[in-house]
Amino acid sequence: MPNPPPAEIQFRAQNQLSELFAALDSGTGREVRRMLGTLTPQSIAQLLESSPPRIRQVIWELIDKEVEGEVLQELSDEVQSQILATLDTEEMVALMEGLHADDIADILQQLPERVMAEVLSAMSERDRQRVERVLPYDEETAGGLMDTDTISVRPNLTLDVVLRYLRRHEQLPESTDNLFVVNRKDQYIGLLPLSKLLTTDPSVTVREVMNTDVEPIPADLADSEVARLFEKYDWITAPVVDQDNRLLGRITIDDVVDVIREDADHSLMSLAGLDEEEDTFAPIRRTARRRAVWLGINLLTALLASWVISLFQGTLDKVVALAVLMPIVASMGGVAGSQTLTVVIRGMALGQIGRSNLNWLLSRELGSGALNALLWSMVMGLVAGLWFGDARIALIILAAMIINLITAALAGAILPVVLRAMRIDPALAGGVALTTVTDVVGFMSFLGLAAWYYG
């Protein structure tokens, strides 16, 4: 298990934040500007993400123009759009200078169509061309992740020629670990690792040492699939090609890490009805509006559960102890089901679950659910019997808990699979659907058994 949040470094970041807030309080922009000047763009972005919106705007004004672009690109989509909304076309063009084509495209895609067109036409010819090659691709595909800074070589060159060609560059694109080998039609053939270039006799040709094991990534592959390939094969960069196998650009691991982080956040946030891009410091109104929807949906399911209870008002009137115990049956079902649900959703996100192992998983959950149902229903039966001195109520809660815990295990395993087949995000809808089942079945079985028993 990971340690609890590491104190020292967290502390350092929080110190920067406190220092910054103190400087802002003192009211002199100079002090803040001096402090920001000592920080990397990444640290400034972290400070912005950790600040409430009003302070964010103040900090932004004080950032050195030179690093604005780099800072902006490090921000999450939501904070990015907030800041972009305050800039005019000229400012946007200025800060995009020197950024990678894929990062510019990401930023442009946050803008309204009209503004995007304005910014594009105000950019230099060269920058516009670079960006327009990337823009057609959806942000969540390989094409949207790629940048176009690649160095490609022909297979018939000797390494010596390649070495001399490289030496003519001022510097290589960031994170370059491979050159791409292409034919005359610019079609991808293989990789030439820099390390091979450095350890092989310079008189051999590229073709003889190139690596043809790595399949290029199609531009329309979903970004989470790209991430899975990078994770699986420990890539640092990988080539992206179009349908005709023509080299379009490359994807670098740093952009993939962001995808991994977001995908992993997605399950966590969705289970609470939140968006993984959600700004931790979004203003009150926006926060309230977003959460309202989720609360409204939950109110509907809670009303359904209440309606089930209302069917048994007569029985509740007779035996008030039932009202005391009924939340336990529903709550235990909810917890048991959400454990199964979480395991299945994670397994699906990791690509482990499909038709061939689903049956096994179902029977495992059923078995494990049954064991825990037996254990805790007996414990609870005993507690209820002693508490109310009534064997009947003990038997009723025992039976109801067995029914609800087994139902919960089944629902937790089946719901995400069914939702996925219906093309509904299981992480988002799974939690509500599950609680609805466990509440309804919980109240129904407990009060239903009681109604039958007490007549």
Add this chain to the structure above:
Amino acid sequence: MPNPPPAEIQFRAQNQLSELFAALDSGTGREVRRMLGTLTPQSIAQLLESSPPRIRQVIWELIDKEVEGEVLQELSDEVQSQILATLDTEEMVALMEGLHADDIADILQQLPERVMAEVLSAMSERDRQRVERVLPYDEETAGGLMDTDTISVRPNLTLDVVLRYLRRHEQLPESTDNLFVVNRKDQYIGLLPLSKLLTTDPSVTVREVMNTDVEPIPADLADSEVARLFEKYDWITAPVVDQDNRLLGRITIDDVVDVIREDADHSLMSLAGLDEEEDTFAPIRRTARRRAVWLGINLLTALLASWVISLFQGTLDKVVALAVLMPIVASMGGVAGSQTLTVVIRGMALGQIGRSNLNWLLSRELGSGALNALLWSMVMGLVAGLWFGDARIALIILAAMIINLITAALAGAILPVVLRAMRIDPALAGGVALTTVTDVVGFMSFLGLAAWYYG
């Protein structure tokens, strides 16, 4: 938002799995072995992770001895230990040959002390030494993540000498993007990027072109901090040093990606009382045993809520409609609170939340919570009034929901911070603590108000 799980590739992996299961069913090991022979170690590991335990053992027996080590290292800790438990010392030593020191150390740390000592003494002198340099470090620190495959050079050499030195290597360590510059005492001074080496005039010295901006990582830094540094600075490899700044090894991005994935999974799994290393296909008994603890804890908190209800049996006996409506108050509080809790836990994991912005966050949650409390309590008041034709019950549920939703927002924001200060993992304990608060306050406020109102 990420797309729903990408159908095609998922499909491909699932196809491999179905094919494998079919081959296993046909009963001829030859067919399975042939199929496994066409797969990369990473794909085989994925198949093992996606298989129930008994099939896992069968597959393992059929894997080519040559790739066993690579397959093993790709597996999660839990599946690794399962397989290790079936091997003898000799087999373990054989499969560890050719693995990185850090991966061997990770595997060894899964073993009982006695077995680990046996395996170590059966290893070759050279391998043992490599591993023993890494073993003292906790698996969850920079030292535990590093491997010792580094190439280091002296600052006074010319690039030409370095180039000739590299050419004497058969190949460079995987993912090498930098050479490390060290002084006579083996102390870290700077980085020499391979790309610099390829683009700079060979007659200049290492000192003139080396990069001294990157601070080395102390061996005892927590792995999640290492991950944050890599994410922040887009590193591919980074040097690890001891207290005296002596170079110990390097960390590569592929190991960091695993840390990021695990840390992100941690919050998700912990909120359901699960361990992020949990094997999706763990056998029934193990699954049941682990989940039992969590269900037991939840039963205690549910009993506490029941006890609160039992205080108001008299009132419930008088007005049975209260029993019908009371779960709504508790449920809405639970949902509202868990939204806040999730945002705060994620913010803490990203290092965004500290003393300086906590107050702002609290007041935002309070504000947003109050808005939604007003909205939904009025809706619910209306529904309850119409349903039971009783204005009193409408007012009671309205007031109780306002109280509980605001409490939920406060508890969701404060609990994780308090838990962290108490060195309790907020992701693990936050959910239970929160539901306890929202259930108790929900029932208490609703039934308490009713008791006071109906006398």
